[in-house]
Amino acid sequence: DVKVTQSSRYLVKRTGEKVFLECVQDMDHENMFWYRQDPGLGLRLIYFSYDVKMKEKGDIPEGYSVSREKKERFSLxxxxxSTNQTSMYLCASSLLLTSGRRAQETQYFGPGTRLLVL
Amino acid sequence: SQQGEEDPQALSIQEGENATMNCSYKTSINNLQWYRQNSGRGLVHLILIRSNEREKHSGRLRVTLDTSKKSSSLLITASRAADTASYFCATERGPGSEKLVFGKGTKLTVNP
Known part of the structure; x- marks a missing residue:
């Protein structure tokens, strides 16, 4: 089974702190994603990575950066x-779509990190 | 823009009843997926239906897709209290896109 793990389930930080959220997947997936989930807004994509050191901005990248130094690890x-970054953060991974591989569009999610910024 | 929109936003039923959730989307798709999220947890993939399929089954789940109406429905038969969760539909952002767009979900409560 695919396993996606996130470094913390709950995190409390203070305004102005630098925060690292780690995500690790064990299925050799090329794609990795960071979302945030807020009531009434659903899931919004923050950043996407399709390979080591490659990244694309999602819908709401402001105030965030990412790092992908190894294939299995994607850090937010x-x-x-800031207090408006209090949210549930979800990491996901998926296989790269290629013509030679039957499309595997399914995303596999970690358990989420609930971040509170005071 | 929001690709998938679920309806209703919330649904409360008794154990043993069937639950139907609907999803509408705006642009052409290659496939549509349904995910479940238990409270405070990550999403779990339930089923994927391709644009050339009209209906798909998985256990107590039945998904239909009507590409002419740009809509899909998820039916859970003989619901159980453990089915209590939020259900999301998701479609790709564009042809061949790796990224998905999720709806805001239907919150299902199954009362014992």
Missing amino acids: ILESA
Whole structure:
């Protein structure tokens, strides 16, 4: 079974702190994603990575950066945490779509990190 | 823009009843997926239906897809208290896109 793990289930940080959220997947997936989930807004894509050191901005990248130094690990960084970044953060991974591989569009999610910024 | 929109936003039923959730989307798709999220947890993939399929079954789940109406429905038969969760539909952002767009979900409560 695919396993996606996130470094913390709950995290409390202070405004202005630099925050690192780590995500690790064990299925050799090329794609990795960071979402945030807020009531009434659903899931919104923050960043996407399709390979080591490659990244694409999602819908709401402001205030965030990412790092993908190894294929299995995708880190989300809040450079200077603010109260409006209090949210549930979800990491996901999926296989790269290629013509030679039957499409595997399914995303596999980690358990989420509930972040509170005070 | 929001690709998938679920309806209703919330649904409360008794154990043993069937639950039907609907999803509408705006643009052409290659496939549509349904995910479940238990409270405070990550999403779990339930089923994927391709644009050339009209109906798909998985256990107590039945998914239909009507590409002419740009809509899909998820039916859970003989519901159980453990089915209590939020259910999301998801479609790809564009042809061949790796990224998905999720709806805001239907919150299902199954009362014992």
